[in-house]
Amino acid sequence: MSESLGEIAKRIESQPWNRPGTDKTWVLNAMSAQQQFQKEVRRAKRVRTR
Amino acid sequence: MIVGVGGINFYARTPADAFATLDVDALLEPAVENLDRALSVLAGLGYSFEAGDEPFVDLKDALVLGRIIENGASLSAVHPEAGELDLLTSISGFSYADLSNGAATFEVAGSRVRVGRLEKLLRSKEVSGRPKDLEFLRAFQARAFVDDDQR
Numbered sequence: 348m349s350e351s352l353g354e355i356a357k358r359i360e361s362q363p364w365n366r367p368g369t370d371k372t373w374v375l376n377a378m379s380a381q382q383q384f385q386k387e388v389r390r391a392k393r394v395r396t397r
Numbered sequence: 398m399i400v401g402v403g404g405i406n407f408y409a410r411t412p413a414d415a416f417a418t419l420d421v422d423a424l425l426e427p428a429v430e431n432l433d434r435a436l437s438v439l440a441g442l443g444y445s446f447e448a449g450d451e452p453f454v455d456l457k458d459a460l461v462l463g464r465i466i467e468n469g470a471s472l473s474a475v476h477p478e479a480g481e482l483d484l485l486t487s488i489s490g491f492s493y494a495d496l497s498n499g500a501a502t503f504e505v506a507g508s509r510v511r512v513g514r515l516e517k518l519l520r521s522k523e524v525s526g527r528p529k530d531l532e533f534l535r536a537f538q539a540r541a542f543v544d545d546d547q548r
Contacts, residue, residue, distance in 0.1 A: 351538070352519055352523070352534065352537075352538055353516055353519075353520075355537075355538065355541045356514075356515040356516035356519050357516060359408050359515055359541070360408065360501075360514065360515050360516065362410065364410050365408055365501070367501060367502050367503075368502060368503065368504055368509075369503055369504065370503070370504045370505075371407050371503040371504065372504070372505050372506050374403075374406050374407050374409070374415065374505070375421070375506075377406075377412040377415055378403055378406060378415070378418060378421060378480075379479065379480055381417050381418070382419060382420070382480035382481065383478075383480070385417075385419060386480075
């Protein structure tokens with residue numbers, strides 16, 4: 348791994364919002380919402396408009 | 398243990414910092430019992446399964462599950478509302494034990510969830526060498542640098 352990427356990772360890992368035990372429920376909720384959005388986009392593309 | 402882009406998203410500060418992904422990757426400790434247990438629990442929650450875009454129905458066939466483990470293959474668990482969860486039995490560059498060592502523990506809806514260390518998840522993408530992973534790393538690096546400039 349390039350050094351800069353490793354340094355970035357360590358810096359992010361050490362941030363207060365990444366302390367062990369932090370509540371990250373929002374992450375799964377956000378990814379679930381994203382998946383639902385993409386699903387609706389695919390469904391909309393399948394609908395004939397004419 | 399959560400890995401992949403979904404795992405990397407656990408380290409984001411806000412939803413705006415997270416990356417779009419169509420699935421969540423869960424790396425299982427590679428043992429038939431673990432895969433069997435994961436499939437049973439998910440099936441009970443209404444998930445169906447796919448292997449290589451084909452329906453996978455051999456949920457209780459220990460021989461088939463053993464082959465999945467031996468090959469380091471993955472299964473996709475699909476739920477009409479909850480979305481897609483990929484069950485991985487291997488990951489580029491790390492054994493389960495390597496990745497488990499030092500993994501982060503976060504809380505999700507009152508449960509403890511283990512997530513691979515960010516540095517290792519990024520390194521795994523680098524080791525895989527797949528164009529989409531390398532493209533992701535470039536985007537990740539660029540976004541991190543933008544964040545630095547904005548602080």
